[in-house]
Amino acid sequence: MEEQAFRQAVEDYRDVVFRIALTYLRDRADADDVAQDVFLKLLKSDGHFESWEHLRRWLIRVTINECKSLFRKPWRRIEDIENLADSLSAAQDETKVVLSDVMRLPERFRVPIVLYYYLGFSTSEIAELLHVPAATVRTRLARGRSKLKFILEEGDREIQSNQAGLRVHPSR
């Protein structure tokens, strides 16, 4: 990829990549490493993307793959969630509480919640990204919302129930 296009891609998508990595890894340093590796792969790619949206999806896909590779280390220790939220955001306390609550969720609930409510993917799209059935995504969203103790306002986005055209993958 040419440097100018690469710099623009990093400028546009570094936060998205970093936030997804952070969602998986719950560690700022690990997330930073993943973001670095993802954009290095982009730099080394042939750079042939049909659109900016194609590039965005490619980056998210590669980020998820990188995170899956790193997440489940036997010796890895999860960082303190409250301190993580403090270190990430200079925003209001309410925002830190939200981050803490989401980050405290187990990965199988945390990641779909963020992909759905932050990045705006449909359940079918999340299913493809995570290689799990859409029904599983819906189940995890429902349980994730339940575990957040508060019911996310309905009407923001309806959870899709259409299961047509799904690929079938056991979760890894």
Added chain:
Amino acid sequence: MKSNQIKQAFESIQADSNLADRVLNAAEGEPLRKRGHAKPLYVAVIGCLAGVLATGGVAYAVVNSSYFASAWGNHGNGDSITWTNGGSSGTKYTYTREFGDGIAPQSLEGTVQKVNLSVEGNGYTLDIHEMAIDQNGCGAVTFTLSNPNGVNYYKPAAEIGELVLYGEEEQGIGTPDMKFGEEWPDTRSTIDKDTASDTVINGTMYFAAMDRERDLQHAVTWNIHWTEGEGESARRFEASTPEFNIGAYVDTKELRSGDSPLEISPFSIQTHIDDLGYEAVDNKLTVSYKDGSEQIIEDDDAGVFNLYFSYGRNSGENIWVPTKLIDVEQVVSVTLEGTRCTSTGETETKVPFTIVYS
């Protein structure tokens, strides 16, 4: 909590503004700044330790081999190890991994290939000894990593038998890796605790090709990388062994469940997940033998983790590389258990499934 609060909260998180420069500099040969803890590894298990492991023994003619004793033994960990994941705020998960006894069935006689290649860099010498590989593209290779000035490895990982090195540290190298041509397989390296010293590490690298059709057409190299210099003058270096041409592959045996095949070898199990025919999340894999015993590869609910890694290939296959050799000739079936999720609107149900490949 409103859903837009999640969006707002995450939008308050900012990545490093120097990211582009760091990556571009790395592409020019400068070392990547690594601050985290992790190295690539694909394993997947969620669960709690809940019971006693049920792993059977099988009687068979055996191969006397230092390779199998090293690569498929316990690496100085005893019969098993237990570890816990989870932090002060979250749920803790406990996992147990049982190891093999390093005794191979007679069918594996003649399958070990002498490699005897070396690579040197930054004061380190990596000697590759022997390897065995199956038709699933999975296997293990034994090695010795040495440095007269000391091997700089990550101690917390070594406590449970994993070898992890950091090439960015002074006088360090990254964890050695492997390539089929230009393609990296998934790898995981263990450290033999019994023989490890400050200057010499004996270990085993387990591997699984990312795409067996593509990768197995190429010769293999083993590689190390390191950093020389500091700050602005720091540069990343890599060194590779000469190429090794694989001479033979250990056969796999196909088992079936209806139209769905499963390929099993002493080193790995491969399923074709698209052939399952319905939505599923697997959580237990068991090998059953003719004498009635069982070898549990993975059991999420029980926290059983008798594998070096597992992952899903992009080509739609699932791979498991177990910690114990599988005596394929004695296998009568492999059982994959999991849950199928169904959803109708807001009503979601989970239905257990069991697939028996025989």
